[in-house]
Amino acid sequence: MELLVDIFGYLSIILHGFTIVAQSMTLGGILFLVFLVRPFAHLLPQGADLERRVARLTIYSAIGLILAEIAGVGLQVAVVKSTVGLTFLDVMQAPFAIAGTIKTVCALLLIPCLGERMSRGLLGAVLPLLLGAAELTAATFTTHAYARLDNNVLLLFVEGLHQFGAAIWIGAIPCFVLALSKLQNVDSWRVVGARFSRMSMIGVASIIISGTIMSVFYIGDVQGFYGTAYGVMVGAKIAMFVALLLLGLGNLLVTERLRKNQDASVIRLRRFAEVEIGIGFTIFFAAASLTSVPPAVDLTNDRVTLHEIAVRNAPAWPRLTSPDHDQLAVSQAQAQLDHEAEQRHQAAAQAIIPGSGVLAPRNAEDIAWSEYNHHWAGIFVLVIGLLALLNRAGVRWLRHWPLLFLLMAGFLLVRSDPEVWPMGQEGFWAAWRDVEVAQHRFFVALIIMFGLFEWAVRTGRLHSPKAALVFPLLVSVGGAMLLTHSHQISNVKDQLLIELTHTPLALAGVSSGWARWLELRLPGRGGRIAGWVWPICFMLVGVILLWYREA
Amino acid sequence: MSSHRFGSFLVAAACAFVSMAASAHAILLDSTPKPNGTLAAGHVQMMFKYNSKIDQHRSRLVLIGPDKTETVLTIVADSKSNELDTSADLTPGAYTLRWQALALDGHITRGDLPFTVVAKQ
Numbered sequence: 001m002e003l004l005v006d007i008f009g010y011l012s013i014i015l016h017g018f019t020i021v022a023q024s025m026t027l028g029g030i031l032f033l034v035f036l037v038r039p040f041a042h043l044l045p046q047g048a049d050l051e052r053r054v055a056r057l058t059i060y061s062a063i064g065l066i067l068a069e070i071a072g073v074g075l076q077v078a079v080v081k082s083t084v085g086l087t088f089l090d091v092m093q094a095p096f097a098i099a100g101t102i103k104t105v106c107a108l109l110l111i112p113c114l115g116e117r118m119s120r121g122l123l124g125a126v127l128p129l130l131l132g133a134a135e136l137t138a139a140t141f142t143t144h145a146y147a148r149l150d151n152n153v154l155l156l157f158v159e160g161l162h163q164f165g166a167a168i169w170i171g172a173i174p175c176f177v178l179a180l181s182k183l184q185n186v187d188s189w190r191v192v193g194a195r196f197s198r199m200s201m202i203g204v205a206s207i208i209i210s211g212t213i214m215s216v217f218y219i220g221d222v223q224g225f226y227g228t229a230y231g232v233m234v235g236a237k238i239a240m241f242v243a244l245l246l247l248g249l250g251n252l253l254v255t256e257r258l259r260k261n262q263d264a265s266v267i268r269l270r271r272f273a274e275v276e277i278g279i280g281f282t283i284f285f286a287a288a289s290l291t292s293v294p295p296a297v298d299l300t301n302d303r304v305t306l307h308e309i310a311v312r313n314a315p316a317w318p319r320l321t322s323p324d325h326d327q328l329a330v331s332q333a334q335a336q337l338d339h340e341a342e343q344r345h346q347a348a349a350q351a352i353i354p355g356s357g358v359l360a361p362r363n364a365e366d367i368a369w370s371e372y373n374h375h376w377a378g379i380f381v382l383v384i385g386l387l388a389l390l391n392r393a394g395v396r397w398l399r400h401w402p403l404l405f406l407l408m409a410g411f412l413l414v415r416s417d418p419e420v421w422p423m424g425q426e427g428f429w430a431a432w433r434d435v436e437v438a439q440h441r442f443f444v445a446l447i448i449m450f451g452l453f454e455w456a457v458r459t460g461r462l463h464s465p466k467a468a469l470v471f472p473l474l475v476s477v478g479g480a481m482l483l484t485h486s487h488q489i490s491n492v493k494d495q496l497l498i499e500l501t502h503t504p505l506a507l508a509g510v511s512s513g514w515a516r517w518l519e520l521r522l523p524g525r526g527g528r529i530a531g532w533v534w535p536i537c538f539m540l541v542g543v544i545l546l547w548y549r550e551a
Numbered sequence: 552m553s554s555h556r557f558g559s560f561l562v563a564a565a566c567a568f569v570s571m572a573a574s575a576h577a578i579l580l581d582s583t584p585k586p587n588g589t590l591a592a593g594h595v596q597m598m599f600k601y602n603s604k605i606d607q608h609r610s611r612l613v614l615i616g617p618d619k620t621e622t623v624l625t626i627v628a629d630s631k632s633n634e635l636d637t638s639a640d641l642t643p644g645a646y647t648l649r650w651q652a653l654a655l656d657g658h659i660t661r662g663d664l665p666f667t668v669v670a671k672q
Contacts, residue, residue, distance in 0.1 A: 096657025
């Protein structure tokens with residue numbers, strides 16, 4: 001179990017992301033049901049049907065919350081139990097386990113409360129709201145606020161407000177999309193659109209107020225924003241939040257036109273809302289990752305200065321030749337161990353044991369190796385973006401451009417982790433315990449999948465419009481992965497300087513994926529513009545990768 | 552399955568692949584001994600101070616001795632809320648203190664702190 005602590009920590013953050021998504025959808029569903037669908041059901045021709053569907057979606061979300069919570073808490077309990085040597089019951093009395101149990105029980109009790117029998121009367125509204133409030137309160141006890149040394153009550157309240165804002169706005173958007181697709185007339189759209197706009201505004205206000213207060217307490221000053229991992233992640237969240245606001249503004253304009261009985265595109269409302277769901281969920285996973293990073297105010301040493309950022313990002317020619325594998329620090333350490341073992345006539349120990357928590361040694365050749373990898377990956381992505389753009393401009397035979405992704409995936413699989421099979425000593429399976437290796441393999445799998453799907457779609461091997469959606473979705477996921485991709489480097493400053501490069505990469509990746517989504521789903525001028533945007537985002541990713549430096 | 556449902560499913564499936572980085576949550580702000588520091592041999596009080604409240608009962612301190620033997624140290628029950636305090640009888644040599652801290656919000660962080668014990672003057 002000792003060797004699995006890191007990878008379990010990584011998995012627990014993924015599960016925490018799912019928990020936030022499920023929680024937001026559950027709470028958003030309750031609020032949508034109680035404050036929108038039920039009060040206005042009599043005005044909507046399909047009101048009863050919509051109520052059933054929204055309740056069902058909320059029940060599914062509650063079930064998702066139960067599963068994610070049990071898995072997440074179960075993983076944490078297993079790690080603490082086995083590494084500290086405590087009984088199951090003892091670990092279950094830890095605050096995080098108690099909070100998780102309360103959340104699970106609340107979600108369980110919600111299921112019968114959302115059933116049709118309970119849908120009428122005051123109790124049918126009050127009970128879900130009370131259970132939602134109890135669940136939200138418990139959720140705040142697994143945030144930074146509970147473990148802070150001071151101002152716990154204020155920060156717990158602010159965390160609660162933040163999560164409430166996320167739920168009433170982003171968490172309720174799936175219900176909004178459901179309502180737009182099921183309701184068939186302009187009057188219904190007008191009623192739902194106007195009400196949901198107001199609910200969203202409450203959500204936006206809650207997020208801005210709570211986010212500002214948390215920034216004061218957790219980030220502290222301007223250098224905390226750009227000079228720490230916490231600040232950079234918050235910056236990425238803010239950038240995506242602004243994108244959501246712009247999409248929301250677009251939807252507000254449509255809603256206003258509907259309210260004034262003017263012509264408006266409801267299809268655009270739906271498509272923008274779909275993109276809002278995607279970006280919103282990406283923010284939730286970023287938030288889950290944020291809970292595992294120390295607040296910026298606590299990181300008083302090892303902050304990066306603007307000068308260091310400028311020096312690191314000074315233009316330089318890409319590194320197109322690789323150092324030899326046996327010049328890398330880990331190779332040399334292994335050679336030394338092999339030599340010593342041979343003299344003692346013993347079996348050689350491994351220089352690095354995956355999952356041990358001991359970081360691999362690094363020398364100048366390791367840095368050159370990594371830069372070479374990033375720069376060639378940049379060339380691949382730049383060329384892919386360019387070919388996609390030319391293909392869009394009418395060069396038909398370039399429709400095979402997605403095959404370049406397969407080449408890139410092979411390159412990354414072999415080169416990303418030189419200490420691991422096929423180039424290094426570490427076995428393929430044992431290396432899964434290393435978080436960075438696991439992340440690289442996810443990237444490779446994603447790249448292969450979206451490359452193959454897009455190639456099959458473009459060459460007519462797959463005809464379903466649904467298959468075309470795989471590419472934008474997986475590209476967005478890849479962008480989100482980059483947002484939180486970590487390099488296991490003992491130097492905190494170097495690690496942050498790398499993360500600073502990966503954040504714009506991630507944002508460009510997420511933008512690219514959702515622009516392609518709009519190209520496929522949004523008819524008219526909007527879709528056409530999106531069709532030019534996403535290859536340009538790809539090219540931007542390529543340029544940023546070519547700019548990448550580790551020293 | 553309608554196209555809308557399929558879209559929702561894909562969004563959900565997409566999120567299944569999103570991975571997050573596990574960085575240090577609790578930071579070691581101060582300690583006795585300091586990283587790569589020196590202590591005098593004998594019965595030594597040790598202290599590890601963090602930036603957040605720690606669940607001391609569910610955290611762990613392991614001392615790795617010069618001969619690589621591992622000893623689990625008892626954490627003082629009434630340590631300050633953000634500290635892990637302990638003591639041990641140490642003889643001269645190179646040691647590593649392996650700590651694993653469970654923050655009250657449920658995040659586990661671990662780290663190694665190497666130090667040297669020298670003979671008393």
